[in-house]
Amino acid sequence: MGIEQRWAAFFRWGPYALLLIATLVAVSTVRLIGMTVGEMYATGGLVLGAIGLQLWWGAAGTTRPGPSVAGTAYYFLRWAVAFALTWLNPFFAFYAAVGYFGAERLLPRRLVRIGLLANAVTMAGSQSGGLPPHGPVGWVVFGAVFAVNVALLTVFSHLAAQEDERARVQAATIIELGLTNDRLQAALDENAALHAQLLVQAREAGVADERRRLAAEIHDTIAQGLTGIITQLEVVSLANGQDTAREHLARAQELARHSLGEARRSVQNLSPVALADDSLPEAVKKLVDEWSAAAGVPAELTVTGTVEPLHDEVEATLLRIAQEALANTARHAGAGRVGVTLSFMDDEMTLDVRDDGRGFDPHAVAPRSTSGGFGLGGMRARAERIAGTVVVESEPGYGTAVSARVPLVRHPLVRRP
Structure with a gap:
């Protein structure tokens, strides 16, 4: 009770x-x-x-x-x-x-x-x-006892009032705690719903990002490899001597093998083949040399700063941007000379690809969505994925410069001295 x-x-x-x-x-x-x-x-x-x-x-x-x-x-x-x-x-x-x-x-x-x-x-x-009361003494005693009763009554009334106030405050506190708990539960329910919604959105974003990654990899590897193979086969079809035909057929076979390896690595989300055994400067050096030989355009790589092992994603991004920039130069620039610079700085990396070709007006080129485009849009999308930027400077008749700037994120197994 x-x-x-x-x-x-x-x-x-x-x-x-x-x-x-x-x-x-x-x-x-x-x-x-x-x-x-x-x-x-x-x-x-x-x-x-x-x-x-x-x-x-x-x-x-x-x-x-x-x-x-x-x-x-x-x-x-x-x-x-x-x-x-x-x-x-x-x-x-x-x-x-x-x-x-x-x-x-x-x-x-x-x-x-x-x-x-x-x-x-x-x-x-x-x-x-x-x-x-009987007589004056009786009245005095009555008055004294009455005063004592009133004093006790005052004390107990005060204590009762304090207790009532305490009970009232406790009741109000309990009510407020109940309301707070209700609001907290509502917030938890809302957070749970938002969490579930974010999981769905993250899953959808992950699927879309994977699709963009595969599309970009196909463009940067298989499509470019097939383009190179077609070019070599066209040369074979026009060649007069068997030695020349054999040389270009061998180059076409090597491009096919390279493209197949890149395709497999793209599906498995691995680093590019060129980075499997080489550092970024070495991979870019080979890329520049191979591109120069295939395009017949003199090209040179310059590396500045202290070379450091970088995070796999940073290296893959810069290598893909270099591939795309050189591919664009071969297709559109008509350049007589190309210079590639790879710069290691304290907290960022830059990749510059410059040519002396015909140039173009960057503002006149219709921008493609970075979520699904390739070429310049694809390079920007790759850089933005790791918090970087790509800037294109060009003017008709004065060549083109593509500059990619990304954070310098060291390899997780490497400690900075």
């Missing part, structure tokens, strides 16, 4: 128990008090009236929770009966004590203090020897 249920039981049955105790004590002290027959009859009538009043409130009080007119009437009628009984026999103070309990439940706030003071008068009269 909770505290509220126990108090409800006391307010319902407590007055009966206290009235019974007071009646038994009063009956046993009739001769001690010196009650007359008339006073005994009056006492009996008042006891019956108290019982009737309590029966009425037991039926009516359940429909009037909290302060009300009926509760006020019940409280002061009960006080009047207790006062009269205590006047006749001081031991009925046992019953009068019930007035100290539940005043806040029965009376409006403005009448609570009045009700408690009235009850203190009854209790002080009983404790000072009965009402009315």
